[in-house]
Amino acid sequence: MDVNEAQLISRCQQGDQEALKEIFNQYHQKLYRIAYGVVRHREEALDIVQEVFIKLFRSIHQFKGKSRFYTYLYRMTMNTAIDHTRKMKKVPPLSMDEEEGFQLSDDADKRPDRILDHKELEAKVKWAMDQLSPDQKAAFIFREIEGLSYQEIAEAVGSSIGTVMSRLHYGRKKVQELLKDYVERGR
Amino acid sequence: MKRECSSISRLLEKYFDQEVTPEERSLVEGHLPDCSACRMALETMQNLKILIKNPVEEAVEKETFPWVWEKIERGIRQEEKPGLWESLWSWLDMISLRKKKILIPAVAAVVILILITAPLIYEKMSSYPVLSVVEYVESDTYNVMIYEREAPQVTVIWLFEGPEEEPLTS
Numbered sequence: 030m031d032v033n034e035a036q037l038i039s040r041c042q043q044g045d046q047e048a049l050k051e052i053f054n055q056y057h058q059k060l061y062r063i064a065y066g067v068v069r070h071r072e073e074a075l076d077i078v079q080e081v082f083i084k085l086f087r088s089i090h091q092f093k094g095k096s097r098f099y100t101y102l103y104r105m106t107m108n109t110a111i112d113h114t115r116k117m118k119k120v121p122p123l124s125m126d127e128e129e130g131f132q133l134s135d136d137a138d139k140r141p142d143r144i145l146d147h148k149e150l151e152a153k154v155k156w157a158m159d160q161l162s163p164d165q166k167a168a169f170i171f172r173e174i175e176g177l178s179y180q181e182i183a184e185a186v187g188s189s190i191g192t193v194m195s196r197l198h199y200g201r202k203k204v205q206e207l208l209k210d211y212v213e214r215g216r
Numbered sequence: 217m218k219r220e221c222s223s224i225s226r227l228l229e230k231y232f233d234q235e236v237t238p239e240e241r242s243l244v245e246g247h248l249p250d251c252s253a254c255r256m257a258l259e260t261m262q263n264l265k266i267l268i269k270n271p272v273e274e275a276v277e278k279e280t281f282p283w284v285w286e287k288i289e290r291g292i293r294q295e296e297k298p299g300l301w302e303s304l305w306s307w308l309d310m311i312s313l314r315k316k317k318i319l320i321p322a323v324a325a326v327v328i329l330i331l332i333t334a335p336l337i338y339e340k341m342s343s344y345p346v347l348s349v350v351e352y353v354e355s356d357t358y359n360v361m362i363y364e365r366e367a368p369q370v371t372v373i374w375l376f377e378g379p380e381e382e383p384l385t386s
Contacts, residue, residue, distance in 0.1 A: 046289065046292065049288075050285060053284075053285055053288065057281060057284065058276055058279075061276060061279060061281070062272055062273075062276050065272050065275050065276065066268070066272050069271070069272075071275060071279070074275075075279075075281070075284060078281075078284060079284055079287050079288050079291065080291075082288045083288055083291040083292055083295065086288075086292055087295065147271075150267075151271055154267060154268060154271070158268075169268075172233060173264075173265050173268050173269055174268065174269050174272050178233075178235065179233070179235055194229075194230075197229070197233075198229060201229070201261065201264065204264060204268075205260060205261075205264055208264065208267060211263075211267055212260050212263045212264050212267065213260070213263075
């Protein structure tokens with residue numbers, strides 16, 4: 030942690046909202062990327078970012094500097110986003126049969142190039158990601174979207190590197206299998 | 217798939233994630249030109265990454281974060297202004313805090329004070345006569361009141377002329 034960041038955190042711990050704003054300016058895009066990676070929906074991702082910064086202001090006094098600040102923030106964002114997904118699951122947005130997988134509509138299937146509409150593809154990716162356990166999802170998103178190293182992921186989720194590698198491996202395998210048609214089409 | 221694929225495939229994911237040592241890297245890179253299966257496995261990982269990551273990057277690039285900071289400020293302000301229930305809870309919290317941190321020492325101090333002072337007070341109080349029996353005799357010149365203490369062999373006689381006069385004791 031550099032000196033500037035340590036000062037910002039200390040000011041924020043004393044209730045300085047200007048310090049929080051500086052942290053916001055520094056991190057909001059990265060946190061949005063993580064939140065969007067989980068929920069894959071603009072408004073929901075923005076709500077999550079907002080919620081994370083309010084939570085951060087409330088709980089930053091608990092940050093003792095044992096881990097790096099960004100991994101602390103990333104973990105908070107991931108937990109908030111996964112909680113949000115759990116709440117939203119009560120209202121399924123698409124008609125998908127989880128047992129049989131995502132069914133392409135007949136109309137889309139009849140298209141000459143068989144390329145799906147962007148939104149439909151996004152829905153399929155979201156559905157596939159939602160089949161992962163929260164731990165697998167966290168490892169997968171931290172690695173594939175935020176590009177964190179195994180060590181950084183381990184710090185952010187509070188697990189060992191071996192556990193992270195295992196979650197990432199099984200998560201990847203599962204999503205690859207569920208998105209087989211699209212992953213192979215890319216070749 | 218070649219025979220050494222099984223040992224290389226264990227490294228393939230680490231190689232893709234750029235987490236291999238230089239030795240492991242050269243091992244994988246020496247194997248890849250001759251093995252289409254491992255190349256395909258790498259390609260699948262790459263395609264999956266693109267499929268997952270690109271829409272997110274596009275969304276981040278387009279995003280202007282309208283009013284997000286203002287909403288955060290408003291959210292913090294709302295949290296600072298507690299509602300009726302929150303006020304009640306925080307008051308109860310204070311009570312429990314008092315119970316834990318203030319009330320217990322205070323009660324202990326009072327108990328100690330009572331234990332120390334009670335014998336002294338009792339002693340002082342018991343030095344006053346406890347008068348229980350009253351006999352009243354009226355005459356033309358004087359009125360006499362006779363009291364007996366509960367303790368035996370002590371008699372108090374008040375003799376007074378009028379209502380304003382101080383009684384005489386013997």
